[in-house]
Amino acid sequence: MALTRLENSLCVVGFEEGETQRNHVEMAKDLVGPDKRLQMKSVVVTSPDSLVNIPPSKILLMFVDYNERNLIIEEAEDGIRRRTLDVLIKSGAEVIVVYCWELSSKNLEEGYLYAPKLGSVSKVPRLIELSRKNSVYSIYKQFKQHQKSAYQRKLKELQEFIK
Secondary structure, eight states: OOOOEEEEEEEEEEEOTTHHHHHHHHHHHHHHHOOSSSSSEEOOOOOOOGGGOOOEEEEEEEEEEEOOOOOOOSSOOOOHHHHHHHHHHHTTEEEEEEESSSSGGGGOOOOOOOOOTTTTTTTSSHHHHHHHHHEEEESOOOOOOOOHHHHHHHHHTTTTTTO
């Protein structure tokens, strides 16, 4: 994705076609609520070649599904999630990472946007930076009300950006 003028849209970025991506879009709709300022788009990244298909959206929600090691992005520099996150960050858009199907997030306490047990958030520089901006979430099946509120606060902060 080249640095181009960003459009008033929100893009759900996922890594698996079909039902998985449809679930991510539904989760994103739940997070966004009735806000119609941003057109919703969806893209699935399956290889480095498909990175060019990411639209120049002002808000990019990168959905990563649970894995046994709780790795939100791979350790290897050439991992597809890591490369995708790098492209998203370089775009100049507001990037939010959502780690889904994480069981302890079912009981996520008020004040936490992601499960405290997710060690990679405090070890991986890209995730550290995003978490400082309240841009890392973990969920089980749906967002908690306090996560939705945090997202709405973020949108208020970005009001000039998403006119």
